[in-house]
Amino acid sequence: MMRVLIVDDEDLSRQALENFLKEVADVELSGVCRNGFEALESIPKLKPDLVFLDIQMPQLNGFDVIELLGEQAPAVIFVTAFDEYALKAFETAALDYLLKPVQAERLAKALDKYRRQAAVPSPISFAPFITSHQAHSAPLSRILVRDGQEIHIVPTAEIMYVKAEDDYVMLHALQKSLLKLERLIRLEKMLDPRFFCRIHRSYLLNIAFLERIEAPKKESRVAVLKNEEALPISRQGFGHLQKLLNAD
């Protein structure tokens, strides 16, 4: 038996898929989710074999769900409405998808393909897909952080600075600080370079929150933020900062 989960925010689309899947002998519907948040909660709990994941959903879209699930991401068949951007993302990553309205024959084909792949188990990597998706949406307007059961959506405009912590980064935002599994150098590439400046090997500063630069000793400068927090500036970082500040 193949245990399947449907994630879609539109009643009609869920209904349509349910109707089709009911007819398939070896499929058991283990649940339906109405948005990305429900999916993030249900997928680790229900551990379905296969997820039909809609792309266009409020707040957390299908791409976000995959990104947040990380290693926990199950086998997925993407379902999408007509959307040039989404279609392009699938094509660049050479991923299969179903275009709405889902048709019975197409669905059967996709299920067949899944069965064949499941017979020869091999880990699915969404990494190139996520990368291409993120490259399309750069500069990011928000960053998603998963903290246990909680999903935080952090607008990049509220991030004061980011500090590298080994394989993680600590996002210091206005209201809270959050740890995210990400490399600083990768994050830097996805943030708006007009605001985020690498002032130090381990610090990425949002210059919107910069109050002043102090030099207590020669050759050692610190960036003082609006909240009086002080961050070190390396010599190379000072060069970056000068360039950015003079660009205005």
Place this chain on the structure above:
Amino acid sequence: MISSPLFRSRNHLVFLGLLGGLLSGGIVFFFTAATQATVREAVLLLLPALALEMFLGLLTWYLCRFLPLEGPRLANTVAAHLLAGLSINFFWLASIYAYSQLLDLLFETRSWSVLFNRALFFLAGIGLGLYVVFILLHYLIMALEKTQAAEQEALEQKLSASQAELSSLKSTLHPHFLFNSLAMLPPLIAAAPQKAESLVGRLSDFLLYSLRYSRKVEVPMAEELEHVRNFLEIEGLRLGERLQVEYRVDPSVLNNSVIPFILQPLVENAIKHGIRPALGGGTLSIVITAAPAFLQVMIRNPYKRNSAAGKSSGLGLETLRKRLAGAYGDAGRLGILQDQNEFTVELQIPRQRKVS
């Protein structure tokens, strides 16, 4: 001097040459008549003088550019020209005097300085007259250029309005919307055949409006509103309970004529950026009120600045703004109000006779 607009085109040059030739001929003729000098003598004395005057006259372009011929500073302009005219003329006469002294040294055929003295008033008059001719020419050209620039601007605005018209026409057919609406049909036919039937009806009305009115200049507000209602009904099938719509429309506006597809882009934006990105959806409110001279449309939707994953290009609003400017000029206005939780678009258009 080269920057004088009199040099700007070939026609100007020809005109200048003809005018200069005629004037010079006339001046030489009257000079001989007034002083009993021979034509040769007149030419010898006057030709360099007139060339100098021409140079000085062209210089007045700079003066004319900085001294407007209208507005509250007209008195200043007149005074400045009087002063400039007199000083230039004085300089000119002094130059001719010096030149006549030179001629006395070179050609002793007659006393040139006596000739100059005899012609002093005549020359002063000619100098002032030419000064006036030059500044008038310059002001004339400035006025012509101004109207040309205004015409050009009007033309550009018209062009940009019709480009906006074209792009809005393209989007009214909405291939995306059509495709995604059709995608709803199969599940609807299975689950709720009556709703499927209603969807087909709404969709065909929606299309019919786009086809019929894409080339019309004006439609009654009632029909535009019906078009929006069709659109929202279809979106409502997709969004289910997430979309609530509230209409408050003053019945007296229904006859008012408006340009077609004036509301649809606004409602579409409200769905795309306000209702759809919100987990629980929200209420879209459409309020149309009437004042004696204009009517006001307010479209309000919940909006969270950072909830939308996609970025809005604002292109739809820009297009609508251009269309409004093209159709109503300053009388059509589009304003945006945005606070923590709500997004409101305010549209104001003039009241007009009903469309037949």
